[in-house]
Amino acid sequence: MDSSPKEVVEVYTKTLEEFMTQKNDGLHATFLNDYFKRHAIRAWPLHQTLLTYLQPGKAHNIYRQTIAYELLAQLAPQLPAIAKTHQAEVDTMIPQVVDAFYATLEVTKTDEAWKADRVKDILKPILAFTRSTKVIGYEWDLERLDKFMEGVKGSRLAKFSGVTSLLTQVRSVIAKGSKGEVKANASTKKSKKRSNGEMAENIDVDMDKNGDDLPPVIAPPKKRKESSGSKPSKKAKTPKA
Numbered sequence: 001m002d003s004s005p006k007e008v009v010e011v012y013t014k015t016l017e018e019f020m021t022q023k024n025d026g027l028h029a030t031f032l033n034d035y036f037k038r039h040a041i042r043a044w045p046l047h048q049t050l051l052t053y054l055q056p057g058k059a060h061n062i063y064r065q066t067i068a069y070e071l072l073a074q075l076a077p078q079l080p081a082i083a084k085t086h087q088a089e090v091d092t093m094i095p096q097v098v099d100a101f102y103a104t105l106e107v108t109k110t111d112e113a114w115k116a117d118r119v120k121d122i123l124k125p126i127l128a129f130t131r132s133t134k135v136i137g138y139e140w141d142l143e144r145l146d147k148f149m150e151g152v153k154g155s156r157l158a159k160f161s162g163v164t165s166l167l168t169q170v171r172s173v174i175a176k177g178s179k180g181e182v183k184a185n186a187s188t189k190k191s192k193k194r195s196n197g198e199m200a201e202n203i204d205v206d207m208d209k210n211g212d213d214l215p216p217v218i219a220p221p222k223k224r225k226e227s228s229g230s231k232p233s234k235k236a237k238t239p240k241a
Helices: 005-021 029-038 040-054 062-085 087-108 116-135 142-152 161-175 179-207
Strands: none
Touching: 005 029, 005 040, 005 062, 029 040, 029 062, 040 062, 040 087, 062 087, 062 116, 087 116, 087 142, 116 161, 142 161
8 A cells, every 4th residue: 555645754754853863873865865856846845854954953963964955955956846836835944944054154164073075065055055046036135145255254164265166156146136236236337337427527628628738639641752772663655656
């Protein structure tokens, strides 16, 4: 007899909890990863449990926490499709992921246990997640990310070029079409337009000045003389009568 969808969700929920919290559970991460990857929409009910282990200190160790982000990356491409039937749940879930992401990043700035590769294991799934949230119209707080990235400059993360590169990529996705970026671009264009206007005004003023202040008229170049070494041109012969 086939199990009902509810029973399947219950089994996978228990399995996910055991994997995240127990040291030796005998379960390999690929078992969960394959399920989330192949059946992302069916795995959607597990997102509530997954949210818990995205938070720092909830999983058994850092590795298990990075697996939680990896599972999130498997759900990410399906978010636009899931939102069509579970819009309210998606709208509730996204800010919780964002808060867990920032909370984890704050820990990585000071915790030496977070090696560069482990931090990248967080950022790569978030990059995929960010792209999907932009597709469904979620507006990220660009100022919040900029503030964090400013703090990275004085932290241990600054020496990890791969980490800072991924952060820059995340920012690029968030900034594209965001209100903060559009406003900044509009301000820049307005400033350039004002600057160009002032330049044009200065040019007009210069043209109205006395002739003494105008640039001198440049005389046309003289015709080049034939060099002395060249042969004189032959005169045309007069035709005989």
